[in-house]
Amino acid sequence: MRIPGRRRLIAVAVVTSLVMAAGAAAWWQWDGGRQPRVDDAVTTMTTAVTDAVVAAGDNAAVTVSAVVAAAECELGFLRRGRVFTAKADLYTDPGAEESLITTIEQGLTGRYATRRAEAVAGIRALQADVGSVRLSVRRLSPGWLAVTARSGCSAGSVDTGTADAGSPGVAGVTSLLATVGTRPATLTEQRLNCPNGAIVTVSAVSEPIDAGRLATRLATTVPAGARRFAADDANRVAYRDGPTSVVVAASDDGTAVTVQHTTDC
Template identity: 70%
Template sequence: MKLSRRGRLIAVAVVVVLLLTAAGGAVWWRWDGDRQPRVDDVVAEMSTAVADAVVAAGQEAAVTVSAVVAAAECPLGFLRQGRVFTARADLYTDPGAEDSLITTIEQGLAGRYATRRATAVAGVRALQADIGTIRLAVRRLSSGWLAVTARSGCSLGTAPAGTVGDTTPGDTAVTAVLTAIGTRPVSRTGQSLPCRAGSIVTVSAVSGPVSPGRLTARLDATIPAGARKFTAGDANQVAYRDGPTSMVIAVSDDGTAVTVQHTTGC
């Protein structure tokens, strides 16, 4: 069916309007994306907050640090999805010492952070602090185990890898631990968290298949003289602190392997 001249003009006009609308939409989408918060702008602040809490804990815990990760999706403006990102460290101390350790961290942050404590749960009062758009929290996960997290607002972007090089002192240390219990590392990861005096570096390794029994007794000889060893409670775990160095060794969830995490502090 042939269109009349008037019909052809209308069709052309419709196409032009659609093209202009699409172009305008693309320009708007780019402008809207440029004005939204990005994780790149706050990741340094997140890392500093976690590192400050770790440093404030001092010798009262063994520590490990993790990569910045996307923790949850969230709505960000019209038809756009962002993500909430977290930076994290884990602290291992004696069961029953969790609230005291959080108090030590609170005192160490005083003057730089406006802190507050939550209502006690199982005798432990979680710590919170807001730094710009970042929310820092220190809370008990289980007996002797605390999590330090810095949480971003809803943001665009991708979390940086934060990995460390292929060879570090931590590699030698974790290999020595696994050799002592008759196995070897089969996978390895590394994470670096910047701090005010340098960086906190955790090297993690997972062993090949190995018996998890009597882990503490089998590793006693590998613990440096003078190191502070933290009580494991019910966990099949060894955690100690030797000056700025932490070591955390634990049986995997399925009981077939051992994980080792070696951390050097600021």
């Protein structure tokens, strides 16, 4: 006589569990739908980086990078997200960093509420908030500035661009690597839209090679009339020829050469 009662209890427990599981799944889906997504921030991030690069003018050689996940973060209960960054690198003469940051600040005035940090080694980093996105321009090393737009904690993911084999940038980096006796092992392309076109960077990492003495080995490849930027002690060649920027550098371990060819807006 007790068995039917036990069966009813089991049935009630099963139904209750199913209802709770369905409710939890519905809540999880609802909670996920209300979380910020990187898709909603990408345009703001890339626009901020583009505006800073355009404000820099021809005072630096420029490269742009993909939007990437920079760090993990907490989005809420049992849910992880990531902070994403969009980035450009500016190469100018050592000692000209503070002046270049001031030029960028002036170019952003009226569209961004900018502020400057306390000086570190005579350089005051620039910051601006655009909604949940934070833009910064700071010195990484002598002559090298990073322009970074950072999202808030977000869900989602982004794709990395692939290079068009027929683009001028691919031909440019391939030719430069041939000058030092190697060829591309990997090629990528990044594009930031601007009002009058796009900033396009084709990046290559060479096959293994001794990356020493790049300035000497590339001495005859810099076009006449191009503006070359001093590299201080870095094993790097950076120049700007009109709207085209080229940056050639040794990998961290000196066993490969990186080349970035950028066409500005």
